[in-house]
Structure formats: structure tokens, C-alpha cells
Amino acid sequence: MIITKPTLLLDLQKCRKNIYKMVAKAKKNDLIFRPHFKTHQSIQIGEIFRKAGVDKITVSSIGMAQYFADAGWEDITIAFPFNILEISEFEELAEKIDLNVLISSKASAEKLITLTNRKLNYFIEVDAGYHRSGLDAENLEQIENTISIFRNKHIFKGFLTHSGNTYQARSKEEILKIHKDTSTKMKALKDKFIDQYPNIIISTGDTPSCTLANDFDGIDEIRPGNFVFFDLMQYNLGVCKFDEIAVCAACPVVDINPARNQIVIYGGGVHFSKEYLLNNGNKNFGEVVNLTSSGWQRSEKLSWLTSLSQEHGIIQASDELMNKIAIGDIVGIIPVHSCMTANLMGSYKTFDDNSLDHK
């Protein structure tokens, strides 16, 4: 495999393992598994899910839904507050496949009812504590009013939430507490509305909760996405093992500064995004690993990306790394946030030298 510029390496074995593990977990807990495809955005990686028996997916934009519909996916939830400005793109796609949309407010439902005659399958987006979007899980009146706008016209599929607040948690216990709180609130909602709407389901599913939790009481469907690759953020949260991270950026070394123990790589903000973790107050944009012909290995002495500009990355290197590195070498960097890095890199390379697409 020849690498001459920043390239996102995919360890297919780890990726497959992550997928099959989550498929098994969903099955064991009798959950509908509707993985979020926004992390990988790849038709070929989607095929691994399909082989594992998955036939329902989640995406976060109408464009992404179109992309996967073209690849043969026929049951897609767009887990993003309905963007009424894309109503015609939505109508066109809903002709072809089963499309579920999110209603996140009464105002949105009121607008939408006047805009289309096509029957919608919709979830009510509920805010169970993340406070990003959706109707407050405890404001039953508002939820009831919103559903009633669509009564007889559209098909109410259930309640959906995303507990993104698990990403800010500081321990596994805190993640499990958020998961428990969310499950309790969602279950209460279902109990309240099930007589009136006997087919509704509860859909949740951030990667931290789905990976760590073993109790899914009250939940019918999960939609994790990031678990397909994991990343340094998930590892730091205690959600995955380092060896479960399935992507690694390969970047050429272009300059070395022995006086500062720094290595300059071709790989910057346009490859990694600018998300970082804090290591004892120091910014960490990615961790350096040793690349091998079939994968990568963690170093005993840590080196990490401390600074990014548009195309430059600066590694603060261990003595061990400084002693062996040379200009023209390729270093591996485990990204902080794999969704953002994959989006910027635009494709994947596997260790059998195949290129996989990214939307």
C-alpha cells in the first residue's frame, strides 16, 4: 500500500467486530437495530451491516438519505428536525422508500401540515435531558397538541430521542445514569400514549449508552452510529477499548524539530477537524500510533497532535518516537472524533489496499 498524503485507514476486522457485537446486543435485548450511518457515510461499509442482517438505517440529512436510498436502502429515518425547506426533495424520496421523519416542535408540525399531502411516517423528537432539540419529555400537553395536529393525516410512529449528553459524561456510571433517566422518561411517554396509538415505539441510541448499558427496559429501537469506528473521545469516556478503534489517519512527516521534540505532519484541520481533548490542560487533537502492514499498535510512551493549522499538524513526540522518526515516514494518528475526520477525509483505505467511498 502506497501512501503519499493524508489517508484514513480502516481496519475492516475491527469495524466488522464492532458491527456484529452491536447487532448481537440488539438481538439479545430484542431491540430493533437502526444504526446511524452518519459516522461512516459509506455504501461499502453499509454493506457490512446489510450482511449482518440490518435493513433499517438512520441518517441525518435528506442528502444522506438519497445517497443510501440509491444504494438500495429502503427504510430510513432522518434523525434531524424536519427541514421544511427541503419538502420537495423529501416528497420525491418518499415516493421510492419508507422514510421516517422527525417532528421536533408544534410550530414545525403546523407548518408542515400545510405543505404536503403526502402521508408522513413521523416520530416526535423528545428532549430527555440533552437540551439540543425536540419537545420536553415532561411537557405532555405540548406533545399531545403536536400529535393532534397530524391526527388522521400522518402516521405516528413513536417517540425518538438522542442522549448526546452522554458525550459530556465523566464516568461510565454517569453515562448509565443518563441512559436510565432517558429510558424512564421515554417509557412513561409510551405508557401514556400506547392505548391511543398501539403501534408506537421508543427509539433511543447514542453510542455511549448503547455500548455500556445492559438494561434496555422501555426501549424498542436503538440508533447508535459512532460505534462502527469509535475514536479517542469514546476511549476517553471509557466506552471502548483502544483496540476497538477501527480508523486511523496515516500522515506523511514533513519536518522534524529535535530541540522542541516536535514532528510536523501533512495533516491539519482540513483532515482532522479541530476537535480536541484536554490532556492535563494540553490540547490533544489525536494520538500517534505505530503503523504496521496490517494495522497499528499503541506506543508505550504517548505522543500526540498538539496543534493543527489548515494543512499542518504538530506532534509533541516522546523521545522514543523522536529517535526513530525521519522525514518521509508515515505516522498513524487515532482521531479524536471519527465522524468529523471521516467526513473531511472523504474516503477510506483498507489494509488490503481497497478504497471505500464516503458520501
Add this chain to the structure above:
Amino acid sequence: MIITKPTLLLDLQKCRKNIYKMVAKAKKNDLIFRPHFKTHQSIQIGEIFRKAGVDKITVSSIGMAQYFADAGWEDITIAFPFNILEISEFEELAEKIDLNVLISSKASAEKLITLTNRKLNYFIEVDAGYHRSGLDAENLEQIENTISIFRNKHIFKGFLTHSGNTYQARSKEEILKIHKDTSTKMKALKDKFIDQYPNIIISTGDTPSCTLANDFDGIDEIRPGNFVFFDLMQYNLGVCKFDEIAVCAACPVVDINPARNQIVIYGGGVHFSKEYLLNNGNKNFGEVVNLTSSGWQRSEKLSWLTSLSQEHGIIQASDELMNKIAIGDIVGIIPVHSCMTANLMGSYKTFDDNSLDHK
């Protein structure tokens, strides 16, 4: 103009004004003007520069050099430490156009001398205080040794530096002090080597210095890039007026939360990147402006993007904005870092409804 999803608007009039102002400044100070095209990465915006008399440009990768060479640019400096792994791409392109490269270390020169027989036009990259890459401006011995490796084989064009430390400055005075220090160091280098290499030049050029400075003593060439658009970061640094910022992201409103004075937009980390400024300790990923049919206007009461996930943006809104906003509206967001936002958005829309490309 119909906007249905996140779109980067370009105010052509402001952009042209920024370009002509910098062209005039370079002319007045008898400087070679070699603008950095990494900010806009657009063939059509490049044509505005060409009409203003520009025929030399700067880019930051061999891919970007190929892109602009295909559009007819024949004198390009790749202002990035030479990536020896792309030697064959370099050789192919150097057949067609005048290409200048950067030598940032002795080790890089030693590798390169064995790799190609093609005559290179090279600059020595000097670190004048930014401490990202390049040879220490005061380490004359190392600089001399590096140049001597190439003696008789390649063409020494001069010394090049990027004072990216101006981006961390806290006042105009501090920017001007960095500019002055850099100029002094670079001038000393030229004085030292000019007898031996009578044709060498000094090339500098970050946007803050080039915009604010009036004294370019010791400098022969400038390479600013960001000034073509400016952004919130440059405004905050005191480098540009708010009305000189030439790009603005237009994003659909998809949810509104009156209890928290928050607006959810379709526009997230995959559109803006995740760079932020701090407003009294609060993260600011972009400032909300009022869009009109021909441009945008700053609001008296500030509202800004306080949080981004992959596709969601959360605006912390003023009462004024809350009172008038509705789902399906389009809001304007002035980006924190225009280079990163333009790279993610992938194209521009002008107010006469034309689409401009981005590499």
C-alpha cells in the same frame, strides 16, 4: 435565490474590494504580491485576482497547485514543507509550470537531493518566531549547511516565513511588533546571503501583518490569503472591519426553543468546522446577521452559535431575534474561520445567484 440547506454566501463586492485594496498596498510598497489561494480554493475567485493584475500565487498542497495550474496559473509557490512522498506528482507538474517549493530542514534537503534530477526553485523556510516549521532564523550555520546541500543543483530563490503567531496576538500593537521582529530577522538573513546569492528575496505574509502594517522594509514579497474573505477571528483581532467580511453561511431554522432563547439550525460541525472564539468564557462558533436580498447586516443585539454537533447548530438568541424568527426561515452566520468553513461548504453562492466552485 432559493436556499434550502447550508450554503456559503459570497458578497462579491466586498471580496473584490478586499482584493483590490491588497493589490494597491503591495504596489504602493513595491512588493511582489503572491496571494495565498488556500482560503478560497476557487478558480472563479482566482480570476478576480487575475483581472487585478496578479500572476503569481501561493498554495499549500501539490493537489491545490495542480488544480490552479489546470486553470492557467503558471507561477505557484507551495508554501508547505516539501512532502518528499509526492515527488513524482511534483516532477510532473514542474514540467508544465514554474513551481517553487519550501525546504524546511537540512534533513529534508538531504533526502530530496537523492530523489530528483529535476532542477528545483526553492525557498528556505525560516522560523521567525511562530515555531511551527522551518529553520531557526538565527541559526545561520544550519541555514548555510542546508543551502550548501543544493549548491549548483537547485535554484535558491530566497527566505520565506509565515508569522502565524499574529493570530494569537491580543492587540494591533502586538501584531505590528511581531511583524517588525519578523522583518528585522528576515532582513538580517538577506543581508547575510545577498552577496553570495544576488537574486534572493524575502517572502512573508500573514493576513494580520499585511493588513495592518505600513512599513514593509526588508520584505520583497507578501503572501496573505485570509484577507480575501476575512472572518470573525480577524474582526476580533482588530484586523478588519465587520463590513469587510465577505462570506456568510445561510442556514435553515429547524427548531426553536423559546424557554431557552435558543434556535436550532441546519448547519453544524460539517459546515463550520469546530473552531470557536470565547465571548466572556462562552464558546462562539459564529455570529448571527440579518440576511437581505443583496447582503447582510449586523444586529444591534448579538446572537451567536454557542454549540455545534455534526449537522445541528444552536444559536443563543437575543429577544429581538426570538421575536421575529420562525421555522423555515434562513439565518446568516458569519463564520469564525472562513478558510475552514469554505473548505467544508465546498462551493459559494453569490447574490446574483451564481455558484462558484471550491476545489
